[in-house]
Amino acid sequence: MAGGSRDALAAPVDVAAEVVIVGGGIAGLATAVALRRVGMGGVLVLERQGELRATGAALTIFPNGWFALRALGIAHKLTCRYDAFQTGEVGVRPVHRKVLLEALAKELPPATIRFSSKVISISTETRGGSPGEIVVVLLDDGTVIRSKILIGCDGVHSVVARWLGLPEAATSGRSAVRGLSVYPDGHGFKKGLRQFLSAGLRAGMGPISDTDVYWFLVNNTTTAGKQNEVGTDPAKILREVTENVGRNLPAEYLDVVCHSDPGSLTWAPLLYRHPWAVLTGRASYGPITVAGDAFHPMTPDMAQGGCAALEDAVVLARALSRAPKLADGVAAYISERRCRVAWLVAGAYLSGWVQQGGSSVQGVRSYIIRLFRDLIFYKFLFPKLADAMWYNCGDLKPRNEIGKNYSE
Template sequence: MSSSAVEAEVVIVGAGIAGLATALALRRAGVGGGVLVLERHAELRATGAALTIFPSGWFALRALGVAHKLMSRYDAYETFQVTNLENGATQVFRFAGRKNSGEIKARPADRKALLEALAEELPPGTIRFSSKLVSINSETAGDGSPDTSVLRLDDGTVIRAKVLIGCDGVYSVVARWLGLSEPVTCGRSAVRGLAVYPGGHGMKKELRQFLTAGLRASMVPISETEVYWFLVNNTVAAAEKEAGADPAKILREVTDNLGARMPAEYLDVVRHSDHKSVSWAPLLYRSPWAILTGPVARGAVTVAGDAFHPMTPDLAQGGCSALEDAVVLARALSRAATPAEGVAAYVSERRGRAAWLVAGAYLSGWVQQGGIDAHGLRGHIVKLFRDLIFYRFIFPKLADTLWYDCGDLLPTPSRSKDKGKKHSE
């Protein structure tokens, strides 16, 4: 086992959407000093296959200077269809009927393409792969200087950082060190996959969703040859344990059991899945109250993305909110006198929106699937609420929040005159 010591101004744990976006945001905002991104895998990961980037995400990508690289590759979607398989009724909804901002619209995107678009803007050597964080300690200087975070990796490397940002996902080591409550299951799970049609799928470019008791499924073309799909189910522990991480078993469970009542066109998409893209996992979230009141920061240590506010995918804001975090955090650090003040400003700005998105996503998913284990009269009431009230009156309000603009990254005049200044100076 090798052992070495590394000094870094800013260390970001995790090279997912939040980590790469934060590294790029810091660079764009003119925050001086070296930025090091630690990624435990040997290469960029594409877990989740694809995602829908709503306007909130595109505003952030525009601030990061990479929106143009992706917009030209993916078609915009302004509406989506929801079909109730129990009564055959189909409703068409707009993502945000009162909003209009040119090219800033909802677009599906390949997750790996997004990661690559962010990563290629970073200087060589910014990302350190095969670097798993195993412990964190805080070192206090005797002269009153800010605390230093001392990180130990599994290969024995010790890294000392002035600023530490955990972008290491739902099971974040940094969030656990800060003392944030552990994420909990919402009682639902999601199967995700990417279908590939080498000769072209010929489908209409629209987002389609299907609902039935305890299930919500969706499919959306992201290119001429690829279709992203998912199926959210009330957790079936025995079946999920049996299928494990075996793509063939997962797909068989979807086509033969869980999704047996889905339309033939949806099942055809499932059967065309690239096995490497298939996953089945519980949907976790951190309670909005914990986000509003929990220890999201300690000095110059904080978290972003899923490490901060894991949420269910029912508003498709996991990736978008991570991009927002990156912009707000970098801007706050660029304008603050000390790293700790910048982190505090970031947490203050993000707590409310993050808690709202987590709560909105949970409500949206629970209602659309007819409630978790809601049977009989209670289940009937939930479905009536969904079909007559939620989609007509509540969903449009939730959709409007997807047009949130987190602002730009322009450094303050004093900072722009000294882009090389370090926070520790």
């Protein structure tokens, strides 16, 4: 597996790279793989953690995500391991997040990923009288990295997005608990996603393998104070889910929750960037841009966060490979992605809002929302959102093959 480390006692040094990617999650590693697929070298991924991120037990990949993974050259490594759900009209496969990260990392040369690297400042230098040609990144250990391109893939609270001036992510008024349950002797569940709805709450569970089951609980009743009280303590999270927030859910679901691997449990507010901010915000400056949650954080109600990040990687690499100047490639990427990801952000938010009856809405308004959900959303809007899950972001071709008939 690709990896890298630094000696904490070593003196700070200056480092040069063609491309610097901040963040070693799905967006960051996928972008690094995509750039290598089009023949761009000198890629350096800066990950603030000491190893590949383990946060997030699993994710569901829809067809658009599989199209992107095929372009990245790793789809076959996952489809042979994970079966498609047996229910639903849209073919999807759940995968372990860590397995996806490892599959991406294995496509990268050794030392591509620099772990324990926290970015504390970003600036630009002029070269030959042209502003912004060289990007300068300063790490917390004093290391200075200069590159021709900087891509922020550092999540919802992105340092790069903040430097660009993108608005901070907004709260959706909801939070989500997620976990991975393990049945060493097998769980016996049918492969498919099952959901449970009640006032202000949406829960679900789905097998990933014969022994592992992913589950989630999205609610708009838990206050920020309660989340702070529970924190990251697995025992407190389980107790809050089974005895308070989810106490009225079916016994079968609660049994799955009780089988959770403590290390997989997370509880966090659901944040998103307003669609108009995605459409109009400054998502690039010369050779500096963002991808994944750093660009378009969204709620998980359409399971499109990871899929959209994979699409970003393919589109960005292709745009850079075709452009005469790097800044032109970045601009082309943003232009191509804005409308699509803004639609996904809006669709995800709307989907979650109507499924749970509207955040903190009671009485007549709640009734009207349910009518909208049943008579308009599911009949007219959701089919259009479902079509977005079949989007094909296209293939990747090496720069010396652009314009030729190329296939793997």
